[in-house]
Amino acid sequence: MTVPIAYYLVLSAILFAIGAGAFLIKRNIITVFMAIELMLNAVNLAFVAFAHQWHKVQGQIFVFFVMVVAAAEAAVGLAIIIAIFRARSTLNVDQVNLMKL
């Protein structure tokens, strides 16, 4: 039984789109951050699929590194969210707009 790699890639695209959509629509900072993690995972899936296609292990190693970086990024990002919450007392993305021109 076989599954075309293309299906994995399409699944990856769908997940990525949902993640991007969630990023656009949601108003809670933490949820937005979770959407970013979702997008990263979608990309990981694509890498693993291609690694399977070309029978190369480097694809999976790249996934490994993405995971590491995502972890580090999650830690720092959440720390920033805590700092913002302390400063603005809100978790609403629309109210963190001091960078307005």
Add this chain to the structure above:
Amino acid sequence: MYLVLFLFFGGLCVAGALNLLLQRHPINSALSLIVVMSSLAVLYLLLGAEFLAAAQVIVYSGAIMVLFTFVIMLLNAGKEEHTQGSHAAYIVGVPGVAVLVCLLSFIFLSERGRLAQARLGEYVVSTSDLSRVLFRDLLLPFEVTSLLILVAILGAVALAGKDH
């Protein structure tokens, strides 16, 4: 069989992602995301990436999502408010994303001939294969990444710590 497994866990991924989008309370979104992570781990297994599947469960579901949950709990994040902050996000962004997904799907499906077929058990990467490449050919990126983690720890502590 393989296809069934793929469809089931793929559908579970999509369902979890949609749930993340549709839920109003962030803790529900977090739990949905854990479901997505776990399903993805199974999909990695189907593609022969044993080590990655394990890492996915341990690192993502087990550590990162727990971190998220802790922060939600710490900040007492409640239901989302309904603020209308940006028109551009809806008017321009959502169509953009829709175009993106349709485009990508179209590309992948039309190139189906050039992409191979995945067979269960066809290409299984053992941990020793992975580590052989990781610690030999790609040692430098590995070390740099560990440095990155160190910096991230310091950063997180500095940012989140109480101001004295």
Add this chain to the structure above:
Amino acid sequence: MTPNSSLHLWLIPVLPFVGFLLNGLLGRHLPKGAVTTIALLFTAAPLAMVTGIAVRFGGLSLPYIEHLSMPWIETSAFRADFSFMLDQLTLVMLLVVTGVGFLIHIYSIGYMAHEDGYWRYFSYLNLFMFFMLTLVLAENFLLMFVGWEGVGLASYLLIGFYYTRDSAADAGKKAFILNRIGDVGFLLAMFLMIAHFGSLSYGSVFGSIAQHPEMQGGFLTAIALLLLLGATGKSAQIPLYVWLPDAMEGPTPVSALIHAATMVTAGVYMVVRSHVLFDRSPFALGVVAIIGAATALFAATMGMVQTDIKRVLAYSTISQLGYMFLACGATAYAAGIFHLVTHAFFKGLLFLAAGSVIHAMGGEQDMRVMGGLRKTIPVTFWTMSAAVFAISGLPPFAGFFSKDAILYQAFLSPTAGPILWFIGLFTALLTAFYMFRLWYLTFFGESRSRDVHPHDSPWVMLGPMAILAVLSLIGGWIGIPKALGGGDQFAHFLEPVVGTPAGSASGGNSQELLFSALSVVMALIGWFIADLMYRQKPGMADKLAARLSAVYTLLFNKYWIDQIYQGVIVAPLLFLSRYLLWGAVDRGVITGGGSLAAGGVRGLGALVQRVQSGNIRSYAGWLAVGAAALILITYFGFSMHV
């Protein structure tokens, strides 16, 4: 090149320029004596040099040309140098300019003694000398043009010397603008010369014309007429004469030097210098002659009714310049230059004497309140009388010989000779009339003013007047025609440069004697009428004016030419400048265009600014669109070429 040592011609103009710099930059702080010394020194020096050259003149090979090694314009198509030329014509002009100029400098010491701008006056005067000498010494039209423009500038500065007076400033502007209108003609002529001859040097242009006898009319006429336009501006002929009467706002020595003896004669000099060109165009010569005669008559009629002593002399200058142009039109160039020289003597003297009268009257210039000054300022009276006799053309004074030469040659000229001669003759009558009218009104009868106590001027002013009076008497004796027993030396002297008049072969001695007698008779008639109207029966003038009131009004208002020019030319130009060029183009198009561009950029900036909302979600939205576009372009754009 002459085998003799270099004459250093370039020093002649440069010395007054040094004087201008010294007095101009330092004069304000120097004591009056120092200013005077500088001014006189740097005017006497060129005079000494010119005299030295005149003494050595016989031994020089002519024309003597001197090139300065400093390059001026050097392109592949055209070349101009700082070159000076000396020939007989140049020598005559140099003697007049430096000689009369020096005398007037001395006179000015006395006349301007009480002025605040004493140093400024002398620096401008030296500047004028520099430019005039450059004009006369130039070897090419371009250098002449530099001098031409420069004397216009000096004239403007000196007419507007009393700059606190509105009328003086306006008069200066008027002079300069009218000069510039003429200069357009000069410039166009120069462009045509470059186009046809490739050079502006006298040698090249005149040489080319001489070598090609088939060159007649056509573009040569165009060049000649354009040069004439320039000359009418500078020498106050119809139609550009209107600045000269207004120029009397300047100090009287300025009127004497610039507007009688030297600057206004530059136009005549230019025509004579270019005679090779004019000779090839009978049409242009005819135009010159007609303009000259018409101006002579026209100005004389206006001079008859003026009440300001300087205005009478101004119109007289315009009229006499008309005579010189008439001579040029009849190809009697030597006669024209002869009259130029004698005119410098007697008109310069007339102005200096008028200045003396004004000085004696405490600043009064209206002849109607003068009278009986003969007894109170005798030296002025006698010197002015010499000039009056000279200008009226009474022998043996200078004006008789020069005016006669012109009238005789005019009669013989091929174009409408007798008519021109008659106009000239009638104008001579009018000239005598208005000059003697001035004489009687000023010096004879009872004093019509009460408070002034006239006294004669100091000798520093009377000295130059006396010298010019002597020259007015004997100055004509260098050109006594053969008909009266002389050797016609002046015309012979200039012959190598200007040739002989076209009609000179046809006349005879007895005919010339007849004409001379006729012109003397005319002058005497004019004198008699003036005597009748202003000495014997003083009220007659007013009664006549009342009887012929229409004519009198026409003349008194100068044929309303000034008003016509104002209405037809000046007012539309001002309107055009103010509303079209300034209002529409400058404010509307240029400023408005700039404002529009700025507004557009500002609007665009405001539009783009709205992207920076500070809202993360909108940024993400745009990111998504960008990513989609990128993928589109990458896949479809490149896959075409794969």
